[in-house]
Amino acid sequence: AQSVAQPEDQVNVAEGNPLTVKCTYSVSGNPYLFWYVQYPNRGLQFLLKYITGDNLVKGSYGFEAEFNKSQTSFHLKKPSALVSDSALYFCAVRHDRGSTLGRLYFGRGTQLTVWP
Amino acid sequence: DAEITQSPRHKITETGRQVTLACHQTWNHNNMFWYRQDLGHGLRLIHYSYGVHDTNKGEVSDGYSVSRSNTEDLPLTLESAASSQTSVYFCASSPTSGGRTYNEQFFGPGTRLTVL
Numbered sequence: 001a002q003s004v005a006q007p008e009d010q011v012n013v014a015e016g017n018p019l020t021v022k023c024t025y026s027v028s029g030n031p032y033l034f035w036y037v038q039y040p041n042r043g044l045q046f047l048l049k050y051i052t053g054d055n056l057v058k059g060s061y062g063f064e065a066e067f068n069k070s071q072t073s074f075h076l077k078k079p080s081a082l083v084s085d086s087a088l089y090f091c092a093v094r095h096d097r098g099s100t101l102g103r104l105y106f107g108r109g110t111q112l113t114v115w116p
Numbered sequence: 117d118a119e120i121t122q123s124p125r126h127k128i129t130e131t132g133r134q135v136t137l138a139c140h141q142t143w144n145h146n147n148m149f150w151y152r153q154d155l156g157h158g159l160r161l162i163h164y165s166y167g168v169h170d171t172n173k174g175e176v177s178d179g180y181s182v183s184r185s186n187t188e189d190l191p192l193t194l195e196s197a198a199s200s201q202t203s204v205y206f207c208a209s210s211p212t213s214g215g216r217t218y219n220e221q222f223f224g225p226g227t228r229l230t231v232l
Contacts, residue, residue, distance in 0.1 A: 042225060046220040102166070
């Protein structure tokens with residue numbers, strides 16, 4: 001069965017410091033992984049995805065994520081956090097087999113707060 | 117510009133009433149999804165569709181129904197609204213290209229539904 005875990009409900013970081021939002025996954029077959037961001041009262045916005053290839057994926061707004069197959073992780077990172085990065089972040093894994101082709105399974109979300 | 121819209125953005129209804137939430141996308145995407153977002157649960161899939169006249173149940177489909185009569189629309193109906201269905205509802209769509217569906221999903225702005 002496909003699943004995603006975001007072990008931290010909340011991450012707090014000072015502006016200018018590096019940030020990491022953690023995600024681990026469980027999937028049968030090849031993992032197709034996604035990060036989304038949700039600002040207050042808005043829908044989810046796509047940040048980046050890993051399908052295949054380079055383990056370091058670069059996305060929008062200076063975010064990147066590192067795929068680690070041995071640790072089944074796909075942590076979201078940014079070298080220098082901004083106050084405007086404060087939002088709810090979701091990791092998702094895509095199921096690509098059988099009748100549930102294309103479904104995304106989301107983690108519970110991690111609230112990132114960047115203080116000035 | 118192509119987009120995905122949801123209406124209404126806010127809805128208050130009473131227990132037992134039938135409610136329909138609209139979702140409309142202008143990207144001509146084959147795949148459409150309905151999620152609900154609740155604190156502590158992240159996003160959970162209600163129903164999804166891979167094309168016209170195709171509908172499938174997600175993990176929390178009880179009490180909900182969808183129909184897909186054209187590519188652009190996937191309305192979500194609550195047959196008899198219950199207080200447990202108070203939530204924020206998101207519609208999403210994604211394209212199919214080359215017979216594969218690796219693409220990310222694009223989300224609407226959400227509908228906040230309150231069932232009294």
